[in-house]
Amino acid sequence: MKPIVRAEGLAKKYVIEPGREPYRMLRETLAKAIRSPFRRRGGALSGAGEVWALEDVGFEVRPGEVVGLIGRNGAGKSTLLKVLSRITEPTRGRVELYGRVGSLLEVGTGFHPELTGRENVSLNGAILGMRKAEIEAKFDEIVAFAEVEKFIDTPVKRYSSGMYLRLAFAVAAHLEPEILLVDEVLAVGDARFQRKCLNKMEDVGQQGRTVLFVSHNMPAVTRLCPRTILLDGGRVLADGPSSEVVSAYLNSGLGTTAAREWPEPEQAPGNGVARLRAVRVRDDEGRVTDAVDIRRPVGIEMEFEVLEEGHVLVPNYHIVNEEGVLVFIAVEQGTRWQREPRPRGVHVSTAWVPGNLLAECTLIVGAAVSTLDPVRVHFFERDVVAFQVVDSTEGDSARGAYGGSMPGVIRPLLNWTARHAAGPAAGGESHMTALRGGTT
């Protein structure tokens, strides 16, 4: 069958001049031109700040296919979607699109806080490329989907963040282009609404529309997309049935980098107060590892540089599982820096998660450093490192001798007490006795 999307040799170069905004002052350019009039202007002078977000990406998508796009942060997924949706231009290569494209890189694009829900639906619909008649025809459906009927004539600045996101997603979900490009927008609202969104996405796929779906949510990708493309370093690393590509991705260690370092301080996340240098996962013997025994403690280490004195800095971690569920947040606690400002220089903070607590799964770490009172986040880098928790089969972990599937967000090894409360009794009361015996 003829493809509806054909991309070949796509490449995209970004020029990053360290420490400065991409726009500049006219004065500087003029001054530069006067000083060295024969040199070509533009960022490519040194070549040092060039980043290839995409290098030679090619693929074809047939009509009606639902394709997942996965890869770790910086693999080029978002850049690819931006190129396909014509927001940014490729440096090389070409794309042929044989259908109307709708892109959903963010929910609520163009929402204005002063306007009412009704007004924002019209505006947002128009921005996403819907016709006026189309918006009017679907208006009631959109409002019902968002569950904001009562507040539709209230300015959205008075909405709760949940209502706002629901309305924004509802508009986007009713977009009906032939090719739909979706960036991770499903992470909105509560779990129930997220499921509703996933179902809606599934409907879209079943209506025969072509969908390209970027996500970090592997279960969602496997469920929604029969086919998945894995990107890494701006190239297509794998392209095939989702179950195979997703497990290859998880096994390859691409998704689970146990250590991430920023050798170039300019590119590290941070601000003038603190800057991240590295995050590592270590086992209890201090080795950097991406697979830890469920029974042993695991250390999450953050190396950061303090650039400005006089702040009480609080390193913290946000641990998320593969489903996107926030398992826990850890805040540095019990060290001398809890009240004392940290001096300038490099600091290392390690949080030790005890053994026999985490479930058997992949955990993804987000690392942040904040100041409290008032809360100010100096950096918050999501998905920095990840590690697998591997259960043992030796019988001394929380699963005991049980070898089957064991869902759950955590898997703590608990203290159990058990006693033989009574000997065999006559009649049907033995069960009740046993239960009562357990609670006393």
Added chain:
Amino acid sequence: MGHCYARRLPIRKILMVMTSSNDTGAVSPVPPATGIPRRVEPAGAAATLGQHRLPDEPLVTIQHGSSWGGLDLRELWEYRELLYFLVWRDVKVRYKQAALGLAWVVMQPLLMTLVFTVFLGYLARVPSDGMPYLLFVYVGLLPWGFFSSAVLNSSGSLVGNAHLITKVYFPRGVIPAAAVGARLVDLAVASVILAGLMAYYRVVPTAAILAVPPLVALTTLLALACGMLTSSLNVKYRDVGVAMPVLMQLGMYLSPVLYPLSLVPEDWRWVYALNPMVGIVSGFRAAVLGHEFDWYALGVSAALTLALLVCASYLFRRVEREFADII
């Protein structure tokens, strides 16, 4: 080997959990839990889409430097509804936010007119071609005020809408155009006051009043050309935004807003008319007050507007491809 299995396990497990806990999903039932992803095979939809609806030629081809040339008018026309909504948003938000709302639009030219009338008309005795100075200045401020506020609004529009530009595709020209369009509403409101002033001074409009709509159109095009130039420059060079108010202030004194065209020595009038707003402001006054048109100045305005518009759209088209990367 055992290690490997342990790693593979979680995904399948989560799949099972996810697919089996769909009981609260309100919209559509989810395929039964299998743990194995299913290939979605829509019965007929995909097939028909593929065989009958796919055009032979791609609707869009994306490649480097593909958008060369002048403005794609066909595409702009396709996005006219977005243009309408952006104008509507600008107007609505402005009138909603300002406490005085509509009154502010009326007050601004009126207050300026009063101040100029007192100081320039009564005290400095600036000539006004025999008209009451107040009416004379108001008629001049009308097109000038529209032009300057439209250009100022437009020059900051691309940077102000950066969040749209980096997230959605549409012809970027819609944004500065909408910023100009929003100010047309102000012009309409200010025109109502003009009608009142004319009635007060018992000025009966002549047939020349029919020249007003084409003049407004000309002003709009000129503002659009300037807006496209300055807004795209502003994306790359942020000091344009700072310079614009100053330039606009100067422009007012270089146009016959506060004084008549006849004040400029005849020998120098051809240079003076190189400011395209000269023809427009004097033409506007001639149309409303029934004076002689200065056809030379008007012709220069029209020619310059056209030339500027062609240059601006060409330049805009050339740089709009980079907006999302540098904004």
